[in-house]
Amino acid sequence: MARPFRDSLADACAGIAASIRSERNLRVHLAAAAAAIGMAAWLRIGPLEWAAILLAIALVLAAELLNTAVERAVDLAAGGSLHPLAKAAKDAASGAVLVCAAASAVIGLLVLGPPLWRLLAV
Numbered sequence: 001m002a003r004p005f006r007d008s009l010a011d012a013c014a015g016i017a018a019s020i021r022s023e024r025n026l027r028v029h030l031a032a033a034a035a036a037i038g039m040a041a042w043l044r045i046g047p048l049e050w051a052a053i054l055l056a057i058a059l060v061l062a063a064e065l066l067n068t069a070v071e072r073a074v075d076l077a078a079g080g081s082l083h084p085l086a087k088a089a090k091d092a093a094s095g096a097v098l099v100c101a102a103a104s105a106v107i108g109l110l111v112l113g114p115p116l117w118r119l120l121a122v
């Protein structure tokens with residue numbers, strides 16, 4: 001029988017909270033996201049620009065949460081022992097975060113750069 005939606009939602013929120021507590025990189029990404037949101041609000045960007053910024057933020061945070069899930073699953077499967085496949089899985093998951101973070105940084109520059117430049121240039 002399917003579990004109530006509110007239980008699934010509570011588990012998802014607990015997973016996010018636990019990952020924030022345990023993963024320093026996730027906290028760094030959250031701080032960067034807060035800075036981007038603050039700057040976007042300050043620059044009064046339009047709705048499409050907001051959509052791009054929020055999607056970029058969601059992409060990085062989701063990638064970081066999936067990276068955490070891969071790390072936990074690999075640690076469980078490896079049982080404390082070192083294995084080349086465990087390393088390959090963890091490094092590929094980290095690579096996914098890097099790809100998303102790099103793309104998001106470029107999106108942030110493309111969206112926030114021009115209005116910031118105009119504001120500073122006057």
Ligand SMILES: Nc1ncnc2c1ncn2[C@@H]1O[C@H](COP(=O)(O)OP(=O)(O)OP(=O)(O)O)[C@@H](O)[C@H]1O
Pocket residue numbers: 025067071078080081082083084086087088090091094
């Ligand atoms: N069981 C294992 N067998 C082999 N290599 C491993 C194993 N666990 C981790 N490693 C490797 O050790 C390094 C550090 O792994 P660790 O799990 O500490 O990642 P991390 O530093 O927390 O990663 P991230 O910065 O993405 O959160 C990585 O290169 C990883 O691939």
